[in-house]
Amino acid sequence: MMSKSRLEAFSDGVFAILITILVLEFHVPEYHQGHLAAAIAQQWPEFLAYAVSYFYVGTLWLFHHDYVASLKVIDRNLNLINLLSMFSVTLFDYPMSLVATAIAERNTADIRVSFMIYSAVALFISSVYYVMYRYLYTHQQMMDKNHFVFDRGIKMDPLRSIALYGLAIITSIWSNWIGGLLLLAGIAFHFIAYLHLSRNRRQTSKLEV
Amino acid sequence: MMSKSRLEAFSDGVFAILITILVLEFHVPEYHQGHLAAAIAQQWPEFLAYAVSYFYVGTLWLFHHDYVASLKVIDRNLNLINLLSMFSVTLFDYPMSLVATAIAERNTADIRVSFMIYSAVALFISSVYYVMYRYLYTHQQMMDKNHFVFDRGIKMDPLRSIALYGLAIITSIWSNWIGGLLLLAGIAFHFIAYLHLSRNRRQTSKLEV
Amino acid sequence: MMSKSRLEAFSDGVFAILITILVLEFHVPEYHQGHLAAAIAQQWPEFLAYAVSYFYVGTLWLFHHDYVASLKVIDRNLNLINLLSMFSVTLFDYPMSLVATAIAERNTADIRVSFMIYSAVALFISSVYYVMYRYLYTHQQMMDKNHFVFDRGIKMDPLRSIALYGLAIITSIWSNWIGGLLLLAGIAFHFIAYLHLSRNRRQTSKLEV
Amino acid sequence: MMSKSRLEAFSDGVFAILITILVLEFHVPEYHQGHLAAAIAQQWPEFLAYAVSYFYVGTLWLFHHDYVASLKVIDRNLNLINLLSMFSVTLFDYPMSLVATAIAERNTADIRVSFMIYSAVALFISSVYYVMYRYLYTHQQMMDKNHFVFDRGIKMDPLRSIALYGLAIITSIWSNWIGGLLLLAGIAFHFIAYLHLSRNRRQTSKLEV
Numbered sequence: 102m103m104s105k106s107r108l109e110a111f112s113d114g115v116f117a118i119l120i121t122i123l124v125l126e127f128h129v130p131e132y133h134q135g136h137l138a139a140a141i142a143q144q145w146p147e148f149l150a151y152a153v154s155y156f157y158v159g160t161l162w163l164f165h166h167d168y169v170a171s172l173k174v175i176d177r178n179l180n181l182i183n184l185l186s187m188f189s190v191t192l193f194d195y196p197m198s199l200v201a202t203a204i205a206e207r208n209t210a211d212i213r214v215s216f217m218i219y220s221a222v223a224l225f226i227s228s229v230y231y232v233m234y235r236y237l238y239t240h241q242q243m244m245d246k247n248h249f250v251f252d253r254g255i256k257m258d259p260l261r262s263i264a265l266y267g268l269a270i271i272t273s274i275w276s277n278w279i280g281g282l283l284l285l286a287g288i289a290f291h292f293i294a295y296l297h298l299s300r301n302r303r304q305t306s307k308l309e310v
Numbered sequence: 311m312m313s314k315s316r317l318e319a320f321s322d323g324v325f326a327i328l329i330t331i332l333v334l335e336f337h338v339p340e341y342h343q344g345h346l347a348a349a350i351a352q353q354w355p356e357f358l359a360y361a362v363s364y365f366y367v368g369t370l371w372l373f374h375h376d377y378v379a380s381l382k383v384i385d386r387n388l389n390l391i392n393l394l395s396m397f398s399v400t401l402f403d404y405p406m407s408l409v410a411t412a413i414a415e416r417n418t419a420d421i422r423v424s425f426m427i428y429s430a431v432a433l434f435i436s437s438v439y440y441v442m443y444r445y446l447y448t449h450q451q452m453m454d455k456n457h458f459v460f461d462r463g464i465k466m467d468p469l470r471s472i473a474l475y476g477l478a479i480i481t482s483i484w485s486n487w488i489g490g491l492l493l494l495a496g497i498a499f500h501f502i503a504y505l506h507l508s509r510n511r512r513q514t515s516k517l518e519v
Numbered sequence: 520m521m522s523k524s525r526l527e528a529f530s531d532g533v534f535a536i537l538i539t540i541l542v543l544e545f546h547v548p549e550y551h552q553g554h555l556a557a558a559i560a561q562q563w564p565e566f567l568a569y570a571v572s573y574f575y576v577g578t579l580w581l582f583h584h585d586y587v588a589s590l591k592v593i594d595r596n597l598n599l600i601n602l603l604s605m606f607s608v609t610l611f612d613y614p615m616s617l618v619a620t621a622i623a624e625r626n627t628a629d630i631r632v633s634f635m636i637y638s639a640v641a642l643f644i645s646s647v648y649y650v651m652y653r654y655l656y657t658h659q660q661m662m663d664k665n666h667f668v669f670d671r672g673i674k675m676d677p678l679r680s681i682a683l684y685g686l687a688i689i690t691s692i693w694s695n696w697i698g699g700l701l702l703l704a705g706i707a708f709h710f711i712a713y714l715h716l717s718r719n720r721r722q723t724s725k726l727e728v
Numbered sequence: 729m730m731s732k733s734r735l736e737a738f739s740d741g742v743f744a745i746l747i748t749i750l751v752l753e754f755h756v757p758e759y760h761q762g763h764l765a766a767a768i769a770q771q772w773p774e775f776l777a778y779a780v781s782y783f784y785v786g787t788l789w790l791f792h793h794d795y796v797a798s799l800k801v802i803d804r805n806l807n808l809i810n811l812l813s814m815f816s817v818t819l820f821d822y823p824m825s826l827v828a829t830a831i832a833e834r835n836t837a838d839i840r841v842s843f844m845i846y847s848a849v850a851l852f853i854s855s856v857y858y859v860m861y862r863y864l865y866t867h868q869q870m871m872d873k874n875h876f877v878f879d880r881g882i883k884m885d886p887l888r889s890i891a892l893y894g895l896a897i898i899t900s901i902w903s904n905w906i907g908g909l910l911l912l913a914g915i916a917f918h919f920i921a922y923l924h925l926s927r928n929r930r931q932t933s934k935l936e937v
Binding site for chain 4: 109113114116118125128129134135136138141152166169
């Protein structure tokens, strides 16, 4: 009914722009003339925040890519869910910016707040992915059967992510380190889940051949 | 005569960039070290402005998507009208930015001005959509007949929007609240019109099958 | 040999981003609380500069669209010329920004400089378009014969533009008004040339049918 | 297994956005009213930095274009390597910004640091391209045999670039001029390598015909 190609073009556009805009948050530090090197050396946490965020959004793109590839058709509801999904993804620029600013100022209370909001947005993104998977699961006629592993392999993954990010928010109250590590664990979990998912799909493809 | 795919690619690009750039207006608040949480808590109106604007532009994209899908061919005039339409859409970044700034400063007179300009740009966007629909209605040979519901269902919608946004501008003179609510009503109206339109189309498709 | 679709995707991306980024130069004015309306009212020259620039870049996109549509194949040299063309087009953000800043400050000498650089970049863009047309003219085997009107109709147009922008630069020395009007004339000329070109093509198509 | 078109759309998006964002670093200079001309005249090093960076990223796009064109299929690992490649490419905005800032302030020590980081990012980009070529070389079944020249012609090129950029970093310690020239040589080398590569391919095509 609706065109898969325009949904892909719009989503690829949003992902490509967001991922390229993120790097603008990792900007030239303020410095006194002749002391640029020292100022840059202190930027490693910002660089780390950028690198982690880049691969987080990149993994979200990989999942989105596979999700759309597994669809035979697109209906109105899926288009609306996708619009919500892109909303949650664009929102991500804000916590990335908060974390970069808070880390640059090295204030513990502010870093805590920025980590909590970063985790909250990641939790929101995972919730929308859960709705996306759920919708596909209850509308199996929309599914391209060559991708049936997709559904089985990752049905519970967004729920696991939601739990991890929820835990990251709560533990941030006591410790930035534990909260930050759980946040990193959540992002690493996405990446591992993707590797796992694509390995499964490959094995199934081989069995079929 | 002209390529539908490049018109789509260019328009999707503009929509995707605009919708991703909007979020840059929802930026890290100025704050004193250690008081980031309080500063963020005060940002809810800016967040609301962003969320509303995102779904407004998203709905415009959905309509644009359906409009182009309903075309068999594209001619020069339609390409020019589309260029004008993209102009009205890019313009939207300015009032979004005005509203975010005015709300952040909590000055009633400035909020009024920003609401009026936001409504005026929305009115302009709807006027260009009216021209787009009108052109298709008077050039029915360009239409893909599988989408004939499209035309019947929404011919008057842009005029209704124009009336709503016009009213929003006028009532803003007396009250920011009424003006703001009418503005929200205008945006909600687009969304409801879209749901209505796509439901109609589905029913027609079923009858045909 | 090379893929037309990726050249189009890359070029459409650059055009869409540039045209959307231009609007960022038309930003919220600095104002004292409660005086936003007065500050906006003074922005009409910036708005005019944005509107003119938008339709200038939009017309460049229309020409680029038709140029690529008229190609059967793409070779390495054309890909390099296209890269140069995109360079000249991205460069355009700088004079747009200069003009917006200079106009906002209302200093005659600075406005003159900004107009001259704006004209110089427009002259550079037209020169690259001349090279593009010239290359197609001397490599007619790359041309899609259904578009033969394209070549005949506009061979001399870039040279006419170059002359107009050159004149705009020179006359700016004596008068901002004459320089500015010639600049506007150059941009209007592109638009009229495009209307003329597409009318020709339509008539030819009718004759063929 | 995976869709070549979305990998291309995403990568084209990132390249197009990055190359258009680069120009934002070449911004309106700070100036006293009436002295815009003098301020612009001093910007030639920033303009040079932009022009060089544009053609550097443009050449990277040309190589990426040819690389993907030479693939028959895409697997998970290639998608991950491409994500890493896009990471290295987006990172490029930072040193471009550093160089523009450092050059604008004319401080020798800061220019040195900015050149070294620019070279380091270029070295990183070349390393990822090396991994990309290496992966294709060890998975020849993924290759489109019509592009076999591609592999032979450029296998060692990334290693040569890595050596040049490494040398640029080291010599920058003694002289900004030598370091800067080696950096320029590295970028020119990419361009020459591309011309060489595409000439080879053309000759092979002729032999085959």
